[in-house]
Amino acid sequence: MYRTHHCGQLRKEHIGEEVTLAGWVSRIRDLGGVIFVSLRDRYGKTQVVFDPTENADLTNEAKRLRSEWVVQLKGTVRQRPDGGENREMATGEVEVFGGSLHVISACETPPLQPEDEFEPSEEHRLRYRYLDLRRERMQRNLQLRHRMLQTVRSYFSSNEFIEIETPFLTRSTPEGARDFLVPSRLHPGQWYSLPQSPQTYKQILMIAGYDRYFQVVRCFRDEDFRANRQPEFTQIDVEMTFVHQDDVLAVVEGLMKQIFIEVLDTEFPERIDRLPYDESIRRFGSDKPDRRFGSELVDIGDELNGHGFGVIDKTIASGGGVVAFRAPGLGGLSRKELSILESFVKERGLGGLMPLRKGQDGNWSGPLGKFLPADRLDVVAEKLGLQDGDIGLVAADAGMRRYEVMGMLRLKLARENDWIDKKVHDILWVTEFPMVEWNEDENRWDALHHPFTAPDPESWNQYRESDPSKIKSQAYDLVWNGEEAAGGSIRIHNSEMQEQVFELIGLSKEEARNRFNFLLEALKYGAPPHGGIAFGVDRMVMNATGESSIRDVIAFPKTTAAVALFEGAPSSVDEKQLTELHLKGI
RNA sequence: GGGGCAGUAGCUCAGUUUGGUUAGAGUAUCGGCCUGUCACGCCGAGGGUCGCGGGUUCGAGUCCCGUCUGCCCCGCCA
Numbered sequence: 001m002y003r004t005h006h007c008g009q010l011r012k013e014h015i016g017e018e019v020t021l022a023g024w025v026s027r028i029r030d031l032g033g034v035i036f037v038s039l040r041d042r043y044g045k046t047q048v049v050f051d052p053t054e055n056a057d058l059t060n061e062a063k064r065l066r067s068e069w070v071v072q073l074k075g076t077v078r079q080r081p082d083g084g085e086n087r088e089m090a091t092g093e094v095e096v097f098g099g100s101l102h103v104i105s106a107c108e109t110p111p112l113q114p115e116d117e118f119e120p121s122e123e124h125r126l127r128y129r130y131l132d133l134r135r136e137r138m139q140r141n142l143q144l145r146h147r148m149l150q151t152v153r154s155y156f157s158s159n160e161f162i163e164i165e166t167p168f169l170t171r172s173t174p175e176g177a178r179d180f181l182v183p184s185r186l187h188p189g190q191w192y193s194l195p196q197s198p199q200t201y202k203q204i205l206m207i208a209g210y211d212r213y214f215q216v217v218r219c220f221r222d223e224d225f226r227a228n229r230q231p232e233f234t235q236i237d238v239e240m241t242f243v244h245q246d247d248v249l250a251v252v253e254g255l256m257k258q259i260f261i262e263v264l265d266t267e268f269p270e271r272i273d274r275l276p277y278d279e280s281i282r283r284f285g286s287d288k289p290d291r292r293f294g295s296e297l298v299d300i301g302d303e304l305n306g307h308g309f310g311v312i313d314k315t316i317a318s319g320g321g322v323v324a325f326r327a328p329g330l331g332g333l334s335r336k337e338l339s340i341l342e343s344f345v346k347e348r349g350l351g352g353l354m355p356l357r358k359g360q361d362g363n364w365s366g367p368l369g370k371f372l373p374a375d376r377l378d379v380v381a382e383k384l385g386l387q388d389g390d391i392g393l394v395a396a397d398a399g400m401r402r403y404e405v406m407g408m409l410r411l412k413l414a415r416e417n418d419w420i421d422k423k424v425h426d427i428l429w430v431t432e433f434p435m436v437e438w439n440e441d442e443n444r445w446d447a448l449h450h451p452f453t454a455p456d457p458e459s460w461n462q463y464r465e466s467d468p469s470k471i472k473s474q475a476y477d478l479v480w481n482g483e484e485a486a487g488g489s490i491r492i493h494n495s496e497m498q499e500q501v502f503e504l505i506g507l508s509k510e511e512a513r514n515r516f517n518f519l520l521e522a523l524k525y526g527a528p529p530h531g532g533i534a535f536g537v538d539r540m541v542m543n544a545t546g547e548s549s550i551r552d553v554i555a556f557p558k559t560t561a562a563v564a565l566f567e568g569a570p571s572s573v574d575e576k577q578l579t580e581l582h583l584k585g586i
Numbered sequence: 587g588g589g590g591c592a593g594u595a596g597c598u599c600a601g602u603u604u605g606g607u608u609a610g611a612g613u614a615u616c617g618g619c620c621u622g623u624c625a626c627g628c629c630g631a632g633g634g635u636c637g638c639g640g641g642u643u644c645g646a647g648u649c650c651c652g653u654c655u656g657c658c659c660c661g662c663c664a
Contacts, residue, residue, distance in 0.1 A: 033621030047624070067614085084622055092624090109615060111596055117625065118598040118613075123656045176664035196664080223663040224587090347589085348660075412659095450664045505664090549657090559656065 002072060008044020010091050014077040019096060021046060022072045022104070024134065025065050026115050035062050037098075039073065040114075042139055047086070047095040048073055054097075061101055067115065068107035068131075075099040122551070126565040129556060141553045145541045148263045149216060152236055155255050161212040161238070166201035168194055168218070173515050175451065177221035180231070188582040194220035197534060199450060200519050202239040203491055206530035207522045211241045216537070225560045227549045228483065228539055232558075238488070239532030245474050245490055248531050249274075249429060252478060252486065256427060264544055269427060272478075276432040281400065285323075285407015287433070290482025291426045293419040295325045297406055300380045300394070309371040311351070312396050320398030323406045324356065326384040327413055331357050331391045341409065345395060348405040356380065356392030368394065411482070422546060427480050435460075435471040436505060444506035449475040451501055452519075453489040454531075468504060474531070481543050488533025495523035 003022040010019065023041035035050040050059040065071065075096040086092030112120045114134035125132040132138060153163070172179045172193035179193040195201075197219045205213050215237045222231060240248060253272055260268040280289050283296045301321040304312050312322055327333075333341075333355070342353040356377065359365035364377045384392050395406055414420050435455045436445040445468055447453065456472040463470040474490035492498045498520060502512040513520065538550035551557040558564050578585055 027624075027626095029623045029626050031621055031623060031626070032619070034623080035621095036623050036626085038624070045624095049622080051621075053621075081622065084624090086624060089624080109596065113597070113614070115625080116597070116613080120597065121593085121656070123593090124597075126656090173664090177662085199664090221663060224661080226663090227658070229663070408660095447664055453664095560658085561656085563655090565656090 006043040007039050007041040007046045008090055010046055010077055010094050010096070012079070012093050015079050015094060017077050018074065018099075019077055020072065020074045021048070021096060023070070024114075025067055025069045025071060027067070028065055030063065033059075035059060036095075037062065037065060039071070040134075042143075044090050046091045047080075047089075048075060048098050049095050050098045055099075058098055058101060062098065065101075065103075066107065066109075067113060068110050068134075069103060070105035070107070072102040072104055073098060073100070123559075123565065126551075126557070126559065129566045133555065138552070141541065141545045141547065142555060144263060144545055145537075145553055148259060148541060148544060149537070151259055151262050152214075152216065152255065155258050156212075156214040156238070159212070159251065159254075161214045162210065163215050164205060164210065164213050165215060166195070166198040166217065170195050171515075175447075175515075177223050180220045180222050183581040183583055185580050185582075196221050197235060198237050199452065200516070202237060202532060203452065203519060203530065204522055206239055206241045206491075207525070207527045209241075209528075212239075213532075214238045225558070225562060227551075228542065230538065230550060230554065230558055231562045233550070234537040236486075236535040236537055237532070238534065239530060241528045241530045243490070243529070243531050245431075245476060245531065248488060248490070248533055249476065252533055256478075259540075259544075260425070264425075266425065273428040274431050275428055277430055277434065278432070280430050281403050281407075285403040285405070285410065286482075287430050287477065288479045288482055288484045289407075289428070289430075290411060290414070290420065291428065292421050292424050292481060293414050294385070295327065295410055295414070295419065297323050297325050297403060297410065298383055300324050300383060301396075303376055303380050303383065304372060307372050307376055309368070315396040315398055318398050320396065321402065322394060322396045323402045324380065324384055324392050324394040325406060325410055326386055327391050327393055327417075328387070328419065329389055330413070330417065331389040333391055341393070341413075344412065345405050345409055348408065349399075349401050350395050350397050350405050352395065353409075354394040356384075356386070356394050357390070425481060425543075427478065427485075430477045430479055431475075432456075432472050433475040433477075434469060435473040436468050438469065442506075445504055447501075447505050449473060449487070449489050451505055451507070452491045452498070454492045454497070455501070464500075464504070476533070478533070478535075480540065483539050483543060484536065485540050485543070486533050486535040488531065490529070490531035493523065493527040493529045495520050495527075498523055 001020065004020045005014070007021060007023045021039055023039040026038040026040040026045060029036040033052050037048045037050070038045045039048055050062040052059040073096065075098045077094050078097050080093060080095050110131055112124055112128045112131045114131055120132070156163070169182060169192040172181065172191060177196050179196065182192040182194065184190045184192060198215060198217055202213055217235055217237050218232055219235050220232050225231065240251065257268040260266050275289065277287055280287055282299070283289065285297055299321055300323070301316050304322055305316045306313060315322065338353070338355055345353045354368050355366050356368050357365060359369070363369060364374055368377060381392065386392050393406070393409065395402055434448050435453070437448050439446040453473045453475050456474055459470060459472045476488060477484050478486040492501060499509070499512065538553055541553040542548070542550050545553060547553055556564065556566060563569070575585060
């Protein structure tokens, strides 16, 4: 037996017991005579004492110990002397008095010290991931990830959902993200594709009558990466039969409540707001609004129109508008700092950025103050909630990008100036998404969610011919702390409707049949109404742990260049392997 | 595809603005001292291709060009 207890286990009630511990040496405090060694494992740390007056040979042996050695240790649990307790440690009331010591595995001087107070570079952490993963923070993150998935599985299981696995080697569907392709050995020149999501499979399962399905599943997308995106990522994929949108949302809310209570040990909001897409764009410039701070976008076109400020009047005359928000505490921004902010919005397509603030003389300063009547600006300031020391930031533009870009600026400033209350969790639904958006490059309509999303019937009938941009879909996103945590929709369950939607997004009958024949066919054989949702597990765990990169909640993540630094992937392969796959090296 | 930041001792960083003696600190490592520490303390030693390649210069960590790697953002991500 390697151990009788783990390193986070011993308490007062164990005093007097003979125990065996095994773990990693985390720190050594050699006081010349007595030596203290902290022994660490996944569960915690326990202090071990060696005393030369009681056991000189053993203490001598303990002098050899170094960080990260793996040792087995037998000893007696005893109470720490008065004043020697460590209240920071769960095991801090006791210590193990060393009786015998066995070095299981020595450790070379580690390139990264799990106990280090410094944060090693990410490159280093990924290259020596096994050392990085020993760190308390990473252990905590991965354990929370496990607990969250346990809660997910138990929640769905107890609500009649069953977990069904779907294939990783699938058919390529060129819409959406770029596919990862896998060459076929048995079929020269043919390729499998790794799934971007199990979307069509889960719909087929609904048609097959499985009623309620979920799966914790890996998905693959070959696009460029970010702090919250990896080439492979984990989804909780969910699909339900005979449901309307509200039924799906209710199931999800039940899950989130359980996660908050069981995993986060936090109260869950009474109700989750539902914010229509259009309103979300207007108020936050985003379909994943971060509501943990104010400074919402405000339309101030009406207040400023027709008072002789050329840019504003012209923009409004051409159908545009003026958007502003309050930047609390940034009244002292210098001309130079403002011009950096202005470049930020200019790079993203806006014409400029105007500050709204009072000068030292108490008058409104800058171009707005110069060209517009003070009483108008007072009204605007009131509307924005401007206070002393604040500044209003104002932009006029003809297009919807005025909301999007100002929303980006709002977020950027919030992050840089610490406006976000990290202790608060904010969860809401964004609903009533448009069905399609115009694709300038390809001159056609694109599905905003995916082409299996059911339209809202009323707007479909009303706008299908006249203005498809006004068609709403039955899609919904769950937004958690400004991050898309889950997205889903009610699906089309009728092959004619599905064909009409393919037609709208410019997919010819032949192409549609070629790519999605199995689904179109299945829809003809008794397809029930169904809908579902998929959660981004990595992002959810990131939010739950308060990390700002999903790499910190994934055991073996890739870099932003999609490289696995630890094992070294991707890599070249033998010519022989290529030949078997009917491929030629470049 | 585009933009930004970074790369100096095993690790975390300073030094680069303004080129100039032997490239520093903390920590880790090694040695010495120290019997109640918990980031133990004190003394000492070793440790450097300043990411890589080229250029300018009497002289480059520092300036210029190229390149690689990591991170962040835009595009992209149905």
